[in-house]
Amino acid sequence: MLPDIENRDSIVQLVNTFYEKVKKDELIGPIFEEKVKVNWEKHLPVMYDFWENIVFYTGSYSGNPMVVHKHLHERFPLDKSDFARWLKLFTQTVDDMFSGDRAEAIKQRAISIATVMQIKIIHPNS
Ligand code: HEM
Known part of the structure; x- marks a missing residue:
């Protein structure tokens, strides 16, 4: 039985594990490692x-991911398959590490943000 996401430490573990997978991914890894050089x-x-902030409403984040990814897309075009891979890796990471209401909620949030992001950046006038 896996634990649920309990606190910031759970988030740190999740995010670290997710980006380790991202870096190794043949499709989207090079965007982070070779194009952007994050x-x-x-x-x-x-x-x-x-x-x-998303899971615990801490007010800890005040950036604008939509604008960041719009600029990213202008420099290095992203397509549906990039977003699909991002979401697959995110969902897999959550499922490997956590289970429970917050684990379900964070996956749903990732799906909705990724969906809005794609609409805004790939089809900005639709
Ligand atoms: C194809 C999919 C995606 C790619 C290739 C991608 C790539 C990136 C890159 C290169 C950065 C900038 C890193 C830097 O500071 O140098 C970034 C920032 C960020 N990404 Fe993504 N991203 C993707 C999808 C998403 C999704 C779906 C979410 C949210 C659910 C997300 C959330 C963020 C956030 C919050 C930041 C920080 C923005 C800030 O600086 O305030 N990304 N992403």
Whole structure:
């Protein structure tokens, strides 16, 4: 029986494990590692804050992911298959590590944010 997401430490474990999978992924790994060359020491704490805010309403994140990904898409076009892979890895990571109401909720939030993001950046005028 897996634990549910309980606190920020659960989020830290989840995010770290997720991006380890992302880095190794042949489709989207190179976007992070070769195109953008993400500074992980900076990016990971932003992601802890982002997801902690979503799950625990901490107010810890105040960025604008839609704008960030719109700019990203302008430099390095993203398509449906990139988002599908991102979501698959995220869902798999949650399912490998956690189970319970928060685990279900975080997956649903990822799906809805990714859906809105794709509509806004890939079909900005639809
Ligand atoms: C094809 C899918 C995606 C790709 C390739 C991608 C890639 C990236 C990259 C390269 C960054 C910038 C890292 C840096 O600071 O250098 C970023 C930031 C971020 N991403 Fe994504 N992303 C994807 C989908 C998503 C989704 C679906 C979510 C949310 C559910 C998300 C949430 C975020 C957040 C919160 C940030 C930080 C924005 C900020 O700086 O405030 N991403 N992403």
